[in-house]
Amino acid sequence: MNLSWQAVVEKTVTGLGYEVxxxxxxxxxxxxxxxDKPLVGGQEPEQPVNVEDCERVTRQLRYVMEVEEIDYTRLEVSTPGLDRPLNNAGDYARxxxxxxxITLREAFQGRKKYRGVLVAAEGVAAEEDPATLAQRxxxxxxxxxxxxxxxxxxxxDEVRSAKLVPEINFKGRTPGKAGGAAAGKSAAKKNTGLAPQGSESADGVAAKPKASKKKSNAKSRQTDDKVDGGLDQ
Structure with a gap:
């Protein structure tokens, strides 16, 4: 049975050592x-995704999609950018x-959108291993x-969408323990109040890519490399 194009992308990208x-x-x-590149031993990778990484994924995806007979006109592979979306618990832990x-599905106290520092829930140690936090x-x-x-x-399940707030860092992303646990912990300590509640490009390759509630400050990362081109099918 043929795989869906999403399954083909997921299998191919993860097989090359990246994450979708x-x-x-x-x-x-x-x-x-x-x-993006996954964590390595709980640490951010030394280098973020670059044009060469995008080219590598592009070449493999084009080959696999041809084999799987996936119909498309153009493929673009890139990093998610500075405002990277948070799609799952693993992203939140990272x-x-x-x-x-954060944009909620249902408004709380008259608003759905909140902007601040992401920290561990009350009673959860910010220093917990990212793999453990990723289960929460x-x-x-x-x-x-x-x-x-x-x-x-x-x-x-109360969140409609979530993303990082861009912070321009001209020195690039600094390797270190994922998640900024120390920042999360200090922000949580200050909390009182409210209850529940790029682009570089390369030519010649087809590619580019809940009910109870409570919230402070921090930072983001990532470059926005992209590989773009047309399909030669």
């Missing part, structure tokens, strides 16, 4: 794939201590209401 952050298909047959923007479904964002810091406690 997202993929989408337009009505015109354009496939966009966003990739970016603990970073500034994020409850999280907290520390945010400011203009006067004081508040906390938004939420479950993953």
């Amino acid at each position: 952050v997202g993929c989408e298909r337009s009505a015109g047959g354009l496939l966009r794939v966003f990739i 970016f603990l201590g970073h500034e994020v923007e 479904t409850d999280w907290r964002v520390i945010f400011s209401d203009g006067k004081t810091e508040q906390a938004l406690d939420f479950a993953l």
Whole structure:
């Protein structure tokens, strides 16, 4: 039985040692794939995804899609950018201590969108191993209401979308323990209040890619490399 194009992308990208952050298909047959490097022993990779990584994934995807007879007109492979989406608990654990923007499915106290520092839920040690944190479904964002810091406690199934808030760092991403646990812990300590609640490009290759609530400050990462081109089918 033939695999879906999403399954083909996931299997191919992970097989090359990367992770799929997202993929989408337009009505015109354009496939966009966003990739990143996974953590290595709980640490951020020494180097972020670059053009060479995108080219490597592009070549392999084109080959596999031809074998699997996946119909498309153009393929774009790139990094997810500075405003990287958070799609699962593993992403939340990885970016603990970073500034994020959370959009809830249902409004809480008259608003759905919150922006602040992502920290571990109350009673959860920020220093927990990322693999352990990645199993959790409850999280907290520390945010400011203009006067004081508040906390938004939420479950993953209450979130419509979540993404990193870009912070430009001209020195690049610094390798280190994932998640910014120390930042998350210090932000959590300050919390009081509210209850529940790029692009470089290369030519010649087809490619580019909940009910209880509470919320503070941090940072983001990532370059936005992209490989783009047309399909020679």
